[in-house]
Amino acid sequence: MAAATLKDATAIVGIGQTPFAKQLPESEKTLACRAILAALDDAGIDPSEVDGFASYTMEETDEVEIAKAIGAGDVTFFSKVGYGGGGSCATLAHLASAVATGQASVGVAWRSRKRGSGKRPWTNTAVQLPTPGQWTRPYGLLRPADEIGMLARRHMHEYGTTRDHLFNVALACRNRANQNPAAQMYERPLTREMYMNARWISEPLCLFDNCLETDGALACVIVSAERARDCRQKPVYLHSVAQGLPAQHHGMVNYWNDDPLTGPAWTAARQLWKQADFGPEDVDVAQIYDAFTPLIPLSLEGYGFCARGEGGAFTEGGALEIGGRLPINTSGGGLSEAYVHGFNLINEGVKQLRGTSTAQVPDAATCLVTAGEGVPTSAVLLRS
């Protein structure tokens, strides 16, 4: 008997999004509904047909609220993945599993967030977890930027990664945002001088190493490959999906194992490639989770685009730009389009394979999308 597989069994047939801005007047719930209805309209599927939902934590609006607002039918599958931005692609994995096994037929994944006008999560001292927060926060590692800055400094020390490498990441994202009218940084070019003179956030990370603060929402619709052929849009197939929680992992403060610089990306990657018909060298374009620039070199290593320690050097020579070895974050990513916990990376991956990106990679047929590195993560391989 052939082993069950999710390979190309399901497809993304609809995507939707709201505007992105530092501040939007509408509520998260309203923004979520707008993005979801836009995605269903894009797919040409009536909201009453939706019977599956997947979201990830830090999402304030639950399925009950969404389902009754958009007029969904009877819902037979709903899941919520943990670890914030690490769960973005896992929503697709869960829906793919549900649709492929008949638990649902029309699945919706979404993220709505008012991180721009809301409070910064780390200012809420009431929710600091005893583990591992008791070992880090009292000493002033308060923010994700501080925690990732620690890994970035170590990567610089061990492998010679430089601020110029991190600038290459920030610049590639900004250049793509400058081509994308929906991006928050559409009309804001970045120069090396601006980067090198920017204020520190947590040295060695400066302002431009950090993602944006955004209000906005996105959604996508997943159905079976069979049904996808009858939908309005060109299907984008979920070729391989994976989650990753490595042995002895500690979240963003991953300082307590043999090798803190090999994070969840490595685990997700092994599972992702094991199920795929192609490898890293066959990826035409990648959307790599970029809450902070150092996550790109770490992910390039983890997902096998270069050897251990070479993630910084990989960025040289315009490698991440259109026409380079691996164009990344072609909408501008979290650094320069919008930071919506990585969901804009998913929608941009779909646009690339439809051929409708504002920074289109010619003939793109395969795309890697990743969720947050540095926390229990997830990733998907899309193909057209």
Add this chain to the structure above:
Amino acid sequence: MTTTELLAPVTDDDGAPFWEYTARGELRVQACANTECGELRFPPRPCCPHCRSFDSEWRRMSGKGRIWSYVFPHPPLLPAYAEMAPYNAIVVELAEAPRIRLVGNLVTEAGAPWNSVDPARLKIGAKVQVVFAQQGEFTVPQWVLER
């Protein structure tokens, strides 16, 4: 330095002994009490990930270590931290067990401000020694450069 507004450790059942020992001026790390295993582990947890024993003990460390990495946080920060910024936060690997790393702050002497050491003196690999200081109701480890 007013330390009262700095965050206190929010302890749990597994972590509480660490803070009881620091209050006595001792740096101890949880270890497996199975004599055939004996592996150190951090952060503390209910059972040993190597042999799955639920028996544990708290082993005293020399307090010597090396800086594994460091950052200098700048605002925006919580108010008590913003007052000291930029300060240093370091990860120290312990001499006895390099895989056991503790987050802390490098200071000129116990209780000195977190910005008391010239940033140019922070180097990965620099040898450090633990000292203890009061932070609110807790005694927390801090680190000074070995002379």
